[in-house]
Amino acid sequence: MEAQKTSYPKEKIRILFLENISDTAVKNFKTHEYTNVEKITKALSEDELAREIKDVHILGIRSKTQITKKILDAAKKLQAIGCFCIGVNQVDLKAATKNGVVVFNAPYSNTRSVAELVIGLSILLIRKIPDKNKAAHEGTWLKDAKNSFEIRGKTLGIIGYGNIGSQVSVLAEALGMKVIFYDVETKLPLGNAEDAKSLKELLTRSDIVTLHVPETSQTKNLINKNNLKYFKKGAILINYARGEVVDLDALRKAIVEGHIGGAAVDVFPWEPEKNGDKFQTPLQDLPNVILTPHIGGSTEEAQQNIGEDVSTKLFNFLEKGITFGSHTVPALALPPQEGSHRILHIHNNVPGVLSEINTTLSKNNINILGQYLKTNDEIGYVVLDVDKQISSKALHLLREVKQTIKVRILY
Amino acid sequence: MDTLRTSYPKEKIRILFLENISESAVKHFRSEGYSQVEKINKSLSEDDLVKEIKDVHILGIRSKTRITKNVLEAAKKLQAIGCFCAGVNQVDLKEATKQGVVVFNAPYSNTRSVAELVIGASIMLLRRVPDKDKAAHNGLWAKDSKGSYELRGKTMGIIGYGNIGMQVSVMAEVLGMKVLFYDEQTRLPLGNAENAKSIKELMANSDVVTLHMPETPSTKNFINKTTLKQFKKGCILINFARGKLIDAEALKEAILEGDIGGAAIDVFPDEPEKKGEPFHSVLQNVPNVMLTPHIGGSTEEAQENIGEDVSNKLFNFLEKGVTLGSHTVPGLALPAQEGSHRILHIHNNVPGVLSEINTTLSQNNINILGQYLKTNDDIGYVVLDVDKQISSQAKQLLKEVKQTIKVRMLY
Numbered sequence: 159m160e161a162q163k164t165s166y167p168k169e170k171i172r173i174l175f176l177e178n179i180s181d182t183a184v185k186n187f188k189t190h191e192y193t194n195v196e197k198i199t200k201a202l203s204e205d206e207l208a209r210e211i212k213d214v215h216i217l218g219i220r221s222k223t224q225i226t227k228k229i230l231d232a233a234k235k236l237q238a239i240g241c242f243c244i245g246v247n248q249v250d251l252k253a254a255t256k257n258g259v260v261v262f263n264a265p266y267s268n269t270r271s272v273a274e275l276v277i278g279l280s281i282l283l284i285r286k287i288p289d290k291n292k293a294a295h296e297g298t299w300l301k302d303a304k305n306s307f308e309i310r311g312k313t314l315g316i317i318g319y320g321n322i323g324s325q326v327s328v329l330a331e332a333l334g335m336k337v338i339f340y341d342v343e344t345k346l347p348l349g350n351a352e353d354a355k356s357l358k359e360l361l362t363r364s365d366i367v368t369l370h371v372p373e374t375s376q377t378k379n380l381i382n383k384n385n386l387k388y389f390k391k392g393a394i395l396i397n398y399a400r401g402e403v404v405d406l407d408a409l410r411k412a413i414v415e416g417h418i419g420g421a422a423v424d425v426f427p428w429e430p431e432k433n434g435d436k437f438q439t440p441l442q443d444l445p446n447v448i449l450t451p452h453i454g455g456s457t458e459e460a461q462q463n464i465g466e467d468v469s470t471k472l473f474n475f476l477e478k479g480i481t482f483g484s485h486t487v488p489a490l491a492l493p494p495q496e497g498s499h500r501i502l503h504i505h506n507n508v509p510g511v512l513s514e515i516n517t518t519l520s521k522n523n524i525n526i527l528g529q530y531l532k533t534n535d536e537i538g539y540v541v542l543d544v545d546k547q548i549s550s551k552a553l554h555l556l557r558e559v560k561q562t563i564k565v566r567i568l569y
Numbered sequence: 570m571d572t573l574r575t576s577y578p579k580e581k582i583r584i585l586f587l588e589n590i591s592e593s594a595v596k597h598f599r600s601e602g603y604s605q606v607e608k609i610n611k612s613l614s615e616d617d618l619v620k621e622i623k624d625v626h627i628l629g630i631r632s633k634t635r636i637t638k639n640v641l642e643a644a645k646k647l648q649a650i651g652c653f654c655a656g657v658n659q660v661d662l663k664e665a666t667k668q669g670v671v672v673f674n675a676p677y678s679n680t681r682s683v684a685e686l687v688i689g690a691s692i693m694l695l696r697r698v699p700d701k702d703k704a705a706h707n708g709l710w711a712k713d714s715k716g717s718y719e720l721r722g723k724t725m726g727i728i729g730y731g732n733i734g735m736q737v738s739v740m741a742e743v744l745g746m747k748v749l750f751y752d753e754q755t756r757l758p759l760g761n762a763e764n765a766k767s768i769k770e771l772m773a774n775s776d777v778v779t780l781h782m783p784e785t786p787s788t789k790n791f792i793n794k795t796t797l798k799q800f801k802k803g804c805i806l807i808n809f810a811r812g813k814l815i816d817a818e819a820l821k822e823a824i825l826e827g828d829i830g831g832a833a834i835d836v837f838p839d840e841p842e843k844k845g846e847p848f849h850s851v852l853q854n855v856p857n858v859m860l861t862p863h864i865g866g867s868t869e870e871a872q873e874n875i876g877e878d879v880s881n882k883l884f885n886f887l888e889k890g891v892t893l894g895s896h897t898v899p900g901l902a903l904p905a906q907e908g909s910h911r912i913l914h915i916h917n918n919v920p921g922v923l924s925e926i927n928t929t930l931s932q933n934n935i936n937i938l939g940q941y942l943k944t945n946d947d948i949g950y951v952v953l954d955v956d957k958q959i960s961s962q963a964k965q966l967l968k969e970v971k972q973t974i975k976v977r978m979l980y
Contacts, residue, residue, distance in 0.1 A: 274720050274744075278692025281685050285868065287861060291699070294860035299841040299848040303867035308682050310870075332743040333688075430710040437710040449705035450698060456714030457696065459721075 166566070169193045171476070172213050172235070177201050177220040179242045183465040190473060208232040216472060218242055227253040237566070238475055240468040244268060244455065246485050255486040255536045258504035258563035262471040262483055266321055267463035268455025272370075272398050273325035275454055277333065279422040280366050281309055282448070283394045286420070289445050305392065305419070307365075310334040315364025317357065317380070318371035318399065319345040326368060327351045338363060342376075361388040366396065373400035383408040392419035398454040401425040410440045413447065420446030424454045479541050479568060488532035488539045498527045499549035500541060500568040506561040507538045514559050515540065524552050537563065577977075580604045582887070583624050583646075588612045588631040590653045594876040601884060619643040627883060629653055636660040641668050648977065649886055651879040655679055655866060657896050666897040666947045669915035669974035673882040673894055677732055678874035679866025683809050684736035688744065690833035690859055691777045692720050694805045697831065697857050716803070716830070718776075721745040726775025728768060729782030729810065730756040737779060738762045749775055772799040777807065784811035794819040803830035809865035812836040817851045824855050831857030835865045890952050890979060892943075899943035899950045909938045910960035911952060911979040917972040918949040925970050926951065935963050948974065 178199040238260040316339040337351040354360035412418040474480040528543035649671040704711040725741040730752040748762035765771035792815040823829040885891035939954035
């Protein structure tokens with residue numbers, strides 16, 4: 159069997175990790191026999207990275223490395239980029255798509271961390287704990303039950319019912335809250351959650367409102383002077399989504415005037431670069447306001463999950479051709495290959511490519527045991543399982559197909 | 570039928586509420602036809618109360634009115650005391666028992682409020698939010714995921730598995746925690762909670778330890794220099810139970826040395842009398858420590874629950890003779906009376922009383938339709954349902970029984 163090995167040997171696959179990606183990810187790769195792993199603790203500049211990336215097959219980054227067209231054009235051997243973080247904004251996805259480079263990230267890894275914090279904050283704010291805690295540390299006894307409430311039976315309004323919003327929904331119901339949500343798309347209400355007809359309906363009915371929307375032109379200042387009026391008097395606002403979503407001056411005014419009962423804000427229109435930097439917001443020193451430095455998803459567990467999730471996606475792509483979760487090459491979930499070799503073919507999505515592939519293989523009497531195709535606007539991804547004996551001939555033929563971007567064979 | 574009325578008329582029952590007991594309780598009594606309700610906003614001194622209580626049938630207090638032997642001896646007509654709070658320490662229970670005065674309180678009313686806060690504090694402290702929040706208010710960006718953990722999958726150790734401990738157990742499991750508990754008594758483990766063999770085992774295996782035990786000589790300074798060493802490194806300690814359970818100096822040292830990861834403390838050995846007073850604790854300004862002014866059970870809901878719970882117990886006693894939940898007269902849950910009159914008889918618990926009651930009634934040809942007895946060390950409480958036509962004669966006979974403390978008839 160050894161003689162039939164046609165895949166690129168694992169130990170020759172060059173892997174470069176930037177930005178101090180967790181050691182567990184490095185170890186994970188080494189235990190999977192990818193020995194050629196280089197780790198750099200910082201981010202690299204465009205020029206430096208354009209030099210470094212020439213022979214790299216797999217690149218691991220976090221949120222600070224900008225992957226530009228220039229870098230991608232220099233990356234002749236690059237198969238995939240693993241973004242060991244939640245987003246992929248730092249990568250020029252259009253250029254990566256054109257070059258047939260798969261881009262993975264870990265979108266669900268910190269969902270639970272954010273959702274837990276929303277619950278914890280809700281309990282503390284509806285009880286007015288921040289002020290009582292501050293006073294106790296400063297030497298004043300603020301014992302009072304007035305305007306302190308339990309969360310049981312209260313209504314949590316969730317704006318944006320995606321991964322995090324729906325996770326919050328489940329936890330809140332488990333603790334005896336009533337959940338209503340609002341989303342611009344139709345979403346499946348989990349448990350007993352109720353879909354509010356409008357944003358206004360949600361705001362007028364909720365004791366606590368929590369935001370879980372992306373930053374888009376429509377969500378900018380989504381919570382503003384005009385609709386803060388719709389909130390129930392004394393309602394709590396939680397923003398662990400994006401900084402631009404709330405007009406902070408309007409929120410400040412609503413809190414000072416007593417219309418809003420308290421707030422927890424983790425994200426700001428302007429955020430410092432790093433730990434220890436100076437920070438300013440109009441919400442500082444307001445009563446019953448918890449301010450946190452964009453740590454909604456910052457836990458040891460989330461870091462660990464990110465390492466595992468992205469590593470697993472990279473292994474699945476390297477060893478099985480699976481692109482599920484990719485932001486560039488079309489996402490294919492594939493069955494395991496048995497008794498065959500698998501060829502991955504990425505091509506420009508123009509008419510006739512699949513036909514050319516099938517014609518050239520059949521002309522050469524190469525029987526296809528399995529074939530899977532998915533395309534997007536730019537490119538197509540076809541996976542072919544072929545007989546082991548003729549796989550290297552097939553690989554050769556596929557390279558000749560016009561519009562081919564990348565071809566790779568797995569054994 | 571009206572001519573058969575033998576109960577004391579509702580409008581003649583004098584009810585005195587001290588300490589600004591909630592208006593809803595007052596309304597509740599009035600709407601049930603008890604029109605003679607007097608409400609005083611403050612607590613009364615022993616002398617004042619001795620004067621006021623002479624003609625009072627029902628007294629309502631909160632935690633600050635001391636009900637002494639002097640007060641009780643002056644209270645010739647007193648049937649019951651409703652303590653509109655969680656405890657009954659302010660009442661001389663031994664004396665009230667001797668006088669046959671029923672004492673009710675609302676032990677479960679704030680259970681949920683405490684449990685919610687334990688969960689909220691756990692989430693915040695595992696994430697080190699207090700320090701990050703403080704820094705953000707003070708203009709510093711303390712973004713870091715190091716040492717921040719999710720609650721999910723962690724172990725909650727509950728010492729004292731009573732009403733509050735069990736409530737915490739259920740909520741912690743619902744949020745995906747593993748629950749370990751320790752109690753001196755054998756307790757039913759709820760859900761998947763596990764009974765730890767020893768406190769030491771509990772401490773060594775818990776990520777969060779929460780105390781829910783009473784204050785007794787054996788629990789004083791139960792968390793001390795020695796026991797703090799048995800905790801897992803970085804464990805969070807929560808005390809919403811009693812102030813004397815913890816040696817605060819030792820806890821402070823353990824936190825500063827990093828052995829304990831943080832704490833939420835709501836109760837202190839020495840607490841100010843009222844809101845706004847100065848307060849001092851060695852735990853002030855210790856990192857990742859939440860201090861609250863004994864507000865674990867202080868919510869609007871708990872206040873409301875207390876009002877309803879104690880009012881209902883008083884109504885049930887006044888109108889049906891039910892003493893379930895009494896701390897003095899033995900607790901009897903009684904079936905509804907139908908077509909009969911009910912006589913309540915409280916007597917010293919010496920041999921022969923029940924026999925004397927039954928003998929004197931049978932000698933007078935009074936048929937007993939129902940009889941219920943419960944005794945404690947000091948007194949006995951017998952309830953007799955008798956025919957309406959002869960109830961007044963029966964009551965007279967019962968008053969003659971030796972060892973009688975109080976007799977009352979309900980129609």
